[in-house]
Amino acid sequence: MGVTCVSQMPVAEGKSVQQTVELLTRKLEMLGAEKQGTFCVDCETYHTAASTLGSQGQAGKLMYVMHNSEYPLSCFALFENGPCLIADTNFDVLMVKLKGFFQSAKASKIETRGTRYQYCDFLVKVGTVTMGPSARGISVEVEYGPCVVASDCWSLLLEFLQSFLGSHTPGIPAVFGNRHDAVYGPADTMVQYMELFNKIRKQQQVPVAGIR
Amino acid sequence: MALLPHLLMTMAHFILILFHTIPRWKSGEAQGLYVLFAVGQTQPLHQFRVSEPCLPSYRGSLPRTNYISQRPPGATSSASAACASGSRFGRARGGGGDMADVLSVGVNLEAFAQAISAIQALRSSVSRVFDCLKDGMRNKETLEGREKAFIAHFQDNLHSVNRDLNELERLSNLVGKPSENHPLHNSGLLSLDPVQDKTPLYSQLLQAYKWSNKLQYHAGLASGLLNQQSLKRSANQMGVSAKRRPKAQPTTLVLPPQYVDDVISRIDRMFPEMSIHLSRPNGTSAMLLVTLGKVLKVVVVMRSLFIDRTIVKGYHEDVYTEDGKLDIWSKSNYQVFQKVTDHATTALLHYQLPQMPDVVVRSFMTWLRSYVKLFQAPCQRCGKFLQDGLPPTWRDFRTLEAFHDTCRQ
Numbered sequence: 001m002g003v004t005c006v007s008q009m010p011v012a013e014g015k016s017v018q019q020t021v022e023l024l025t026r027k028l029e030m031l032g033a034e035k036q037g038t039f040c041v042d043c044e045t046y047h048t049a050a051s052t053l054g055s056q057g058q059a060g061k062l063m064y065v066m067h068n069s070e071y072p073l074s075c076f077a078l079f080e081n082g083p084c085l086i087a088d089t090n091f092d093v094l095m096v097k098l099k100g101f102f103q104s105a106k107a108s109k110i111e112t113r114g115t116r117y118q119y120c121d122f123l124v125k126v127g128t129v130t131m132g133p134s135a136r137g138i139s140v141e142v143e144y145g146p147c148v149v150a151s152d153c154w155s156l157l158l159e160f161l162q163s164f165l166g167s168h169t170p171g172i173p174a175v176f177g178n179r180h181d182a183v184y185g186p187a188d189t190m191v192q193y194m195e196l197f198n199k200i201r202k203q204q205q206v207p208v209a210g211i212r
Numbered sequence: 213m214a215l216l217p218h219l220l221m222t223m224a225h226f227i228l229i230l231f232h233t234i235p236r237w238k239s240g241e242a243q244g245l246y247v248l249f250a251v252g253q254t255q256p257l258h259q260f261r262v263s264e265p266c267l268p269s270y271r272g273s274l275p276r277t278n279y280i281s282q283r284p285p286g287a288t289s290s291a292s293a294a295c296a297s298g299s300r301f302g303r304a305r306g307g308g309g310d311m312a313d314v315l316s317v318g319v320n321l322e323a324f325a326q327a328i329s330a331i332q333a334l335r336s337s338v339s340r341v342f343d344c345l346k347d348g349m350r351n352k353e354t355l356e357g358r359e360k361a362f363i364a365h366f367q368d369n370l371h372s373v374n375r376d377l378n379e380l381e382r383l384s385n386l387v388g389k390p391s392e393n394h395p396l397h398n399s400g401l402l403s404l405d406p407v408q409d410k411t412p413l414y415s416q417l418l419q420a421y422k423w424s425n426k427l428q429y430h431a432g433l434a435s436g437l438l439n440q441q442s443l444k445r446s447a448n449q450m451g452v453s454a455k456r457r458p459k460a461q462p463t464t465l466v467l468p469p470q471y472v473d474d475v476i477s478r479i480d481r482m483f484p485e486m487s488i489h490l491s492r493p494n495g496t497s498a499m500l501l502v503t504l505g506k507v508l509k510v511v512v513v514m515r516s517l518f519i520d521r522t523i524v525k526g527y528h529e530d531v532y533t534e535d536g537k538l539d540i541w542s543k544s545n546y547q548v549f550q551k552v553t554d555h556a557t558t559a560l561l562h563y564q565l566p567q568m569p570d571v572v573v574r575s576f577m578t579w580l581r582s583y584v585k586l587f588q589a590p591c592q593r594c595g596k597f598l599q600d601g602l603p604p605t606w607r608d609f610r611t612l613e614a615f616h617d618t619c620r621q
Binding site for chain 1: 528587
C-alpha cells in the first residue's frame with residue numbers, strides 16, 4: 001500500500017462523462033501505462049436511527065460503509081471527521097442486525113467503477129462515479145506504491161498528476177496534511193473517496209444541465 | 213671541344229658567386245639559399261643553404277648522413293648542400309645527436325639521389341611518349357612506311373618508360389623506409405624543419421614522449437599491484453591463480469566477530485535515521501537489516517567486514533521469508549527499489565579499500581543514508597522528480613547528490 005491521491009476530474013466541455021473518461025485513458029495509454037483489469041469502490045450511507053437519538057436534539061451522525069475492490073476481504077466504516085473502522089466483509093451482515101441503530105438511507109448508494117492502469121510504480125484508476133442509474137462524474141486515483149509517507153512524495157505525485165491531468169491537477173488532499181510523517185494506510189484512501197462522493201452528491205443537488 | 217667554352221663559363225660563374233659572398237658570410241649577412249645555375253640553362257646545377265656565418269660544405273655528390281652526427285654538438289646548424297630536389301636531409305640540430313643516428317639507420321641517401329634522378333628520367337621518357345603521340349606520323353613516301361616508322365618510334369618510347377620504371381622500382385627497394393625504425397614516426401621529421409630554431413616543438417615532443425613512456429611503466433607497476441586486490445573478492449573467481457588461493461587469502465577475511473559487531477554498532481550510532489540490526493543466522497557471517505527512515509530497508513550480507521550482497525526493498529515490503537529468516541534472494545516488487553539495488557551493488561564495487569574494510573562499510577552506509585530523501589529530492593541535472601516513472605535513483609559517490617539514472621554523467 002503506497003500513498004494515494006484521489007481527485008475529481010471535471011467533465012470536459014461539450015463531452016459526455018464517457019467521452020471524457022476515454023480521453024483520459026487514451027492519454028494514459030500514450031504515456032505508457034498498461035491496463036490491469038478493473039476496480040470498484042462503493043459507499044452506502046446510514047443514518048443514526050431516530051429512536052436512538054437523545055432528547056438533546058442532536059443531529060444524527062452519518063455513517064458510511066464502503067468497499068474497495070483493492071481490499072476485497074475488508075469493509076470500511078467511517079464517520080465524517082470521525083474514526084475509520086476496518087472490518088471483515090461480514091460487517092455488512094452485522095449492519096443488517098444493527099437496523100435499530102443505523103438505518104440505510106434510501107437510494108444513497110454511490111459507487112465508482114473503471115479501469116486500473118499500471119505505469120512503473122504508479123497505479124492509476126480512472127472511474128465513472130454513478131449514483132443509481134446515472135453517471136455523475138469522474139474519479140481519478142493515483143497510488144505511488146514504493147512510498148509510505150504522504151508528505152515525502154507529494155511533489156513527486158504532483159508531477160505525475162500534472163503529466164496527464166494538465167490544468168485539472170488537484171491540490172494536496174486534506175488527509176496528507178493531517179499526520180505529518182505517519183505511515184499512510186488504506187483508511188486514508190477511503191476517507192478521500194468518502195469526501196469525493198460527498199462532494200459529488202452535493203453537486204447533484206444543483207441542477208446542472210448538459211452533464212450527460 | 214665545343215663544350216670547353218661552356219664549362220669555362222660555368223666555372224667562372226661559380227667563382228664569381230664565391231668571390232662575392234665570402235666577405236658577407238664572415239659578417240653574418242649572407243644567410244639564405246644559394247642556387248647555382250649553369251649558363252644558358254634554366255635548371256639549377258646546385259643549391260645550398262646558408263644560415264650562419266660559415267663556409268658551405270660543397271661536395272660533388274650528396275653528403276652522407278652520418279656526417280651530421282660527426283659534427284661537434286656546439287655547432288647548432290650549418291649550411292648544407294643538396295641537390296635540386298631539396299636540401300632537407302642534410303640538416304639537423306647540433307644538440308639532437310640521437311636524432312641523426314636514427315636518420316642514418318633508415319635512410320640511404322645515396323640511393324635517394326639515384327632514385328630522384330630515376331624519377332626524373334621516368335618523367336622525361338613519359339613525356340617523350342606523349343610528345344610522340346602529339347606529333348603524330350612523320351611524312352614519308354608511302355603510307356605504310358609512315359605507319360611503320362610511327363609504331364617503331366612509339367614502341368621505343370614505351371620501352372624506355374618500362375626500363376626507367378624498372379630502374380626506379382629497383383632503387384625504391386634500396387631506399388628503405390625512414391619512418392619504420394623511428395620511435396616518433398613521421399614527427400621525427402620535425403627536427404629537420406629549419407624553423408625549428410625558433411620553435412622548440414621537437415624538443416618538447418621528445419620530452420613528452422619520455423614522460424609518456426615513464427607513465428606507461430608506472431601504470432604497469434600499479435596495475436600489477438592493484439590486481440592482487442581486485443574486485444574479484446571471491447577466491448573461486450580467481451580462475452588461473454586458484455592454486456595460490458591459500459596464500460592469497462587476505463587477513464581481513466578472518467576478523468573476529470566481536471570486531472565486526474563493534475564496527476557495525478559504531479556505524480549504527482553514527483546515523484540517527486538509520487537503524488541496523490545484526491544477526492548471524494549462518495555461522496560467523498553477519499547479516500544486516502538496515503532500515504532507513506520510513507523509506508526503505510536493505511538486507512546486507514557480509515563476509516567478515518566485506519559486503520557481499522545487498523537487496524533494497526520498500527519500507528512496507530516483507531524482508532523475511534515464511535520461516536522467519538531474512539530473505540536475501542527475492543527482489544523488491546517496485547521498480548524504484550530494484551534500481552536502487554543495482555546502484556547499491558555498483559557502490560559495493562566502488563568503495564574498495566582492502567586494507568581498511570571498516571572504512572569501506574562506513575562509506576557505503578554514508579552513501580546509503582543519502583537515500584533517506586529518495587522521494588523528496590529532485591534530480592540535480594534536470595530538476596524534475598520523475599523520469600520514465602522513476603524518481604532520481606542515483607546518488608553520486610562523492611557529493612551524494614541525486615540524479616536520474618540517465619542524467620548522471
